[in-house]
Amino acid sequence: MLRISKLSDYAIVLLCEIAKAERGEGTTARQLAATTQIALPTVVKLLKMLKEDGVLLSMQGRNGGYRLARRPSETNLAVIIEAVEGPIALTECMSEELDCQIHSKCNTRPHWVHINAAFRQALSVVTLNDLTTGTMPVPVTLGGVRVAAL
Amino acid sequence: MLRISKLSDYAIVLLCEIAKAERGEGTTARQLAATTQIALPTVVKLLKMLKEDGVLLSMQGRNGGYRLARRPSETNLAVIIEAVEGPIALTECMSEELDCQIHSKCNTRPHWVHINAAFRQALSVVTLNDLTTGTMPVPVTLGGVRVAAL
């Protein structure tokens, strides 16, 4: 099927919510669970991951909570998805130094490197700011031909 | 992890092999299993899928086998992957008409449509011909900035 995981999807929703609340102050896991309808344990798990990867900052203790580590305009989808799912590597041989005996003399690898980069770039141009304010997508061209559908 | 499935990877390998053998004539599942080292039942399964989606033509009977339905230069990665994994839909709501209650007022959808299109395009510019002859990737630009890494 080739889709991003549910957890990544949730993470994006959570971060949008945090970005909105940012006008005031930090947000707690409990509040986020309430407003997004995502189960609290799941919210907690995701916020931990995002913190770990430097997307969020956390404050412990009584009046603690989470805040964005960077501005909404500097927090993009590629970073978010990588925080939840790990590095974007469309094929096995892109992430690990595997043997790859099947591809006899690998003509395919350079193409995958390229596809991988294009995909990551497409993700990275979309920021939290775009998602919360409704900015339109950046035009994309491939081989000189405009791509962006719709 | 966000990667294409092993089966898609195998399918690409198989098709490269068929494309190479095409100089002569069609190829059988048994031959492909032998040359690619992929287990015969798996090869059979994949060839069926590719046939079903119109990527391959099949001939039954004693001297039967498989051939490409179109020229190598007209058979691209997007089509191959879609034959094996189904339509490219990075988020759930892109394929099914689901309710999507979580995203309050969906600002995200247009961006996903865009990312999806960019990704599919990146896949579709790579053809079997490129993979077997070692053509270099087409340049990609995003918002005017050249992307293609390496």
Added chain:
DNA sequence: TTAAACAGTACTGAATTGGTCCCATTTTAC
């Protein structure tokens, strides 16, 4: 001192994926 928050880790059940098996049908060689 206590309550509310994050930190870390381990575990379980569900869903998807990868891989196998079986039998039917078609075609050709002998």
Added chain:
DNA sequence: GTAAAATGGGACCAATTCAGTACTGTTTAA
């Protein structure tokens, strides 16, 4: 005419990955 070699079409099982839960500890401020 018959047997062999190929595809056609299911159903099926095993292994991995993913999603979700639970528990226990640490920090901070009222």
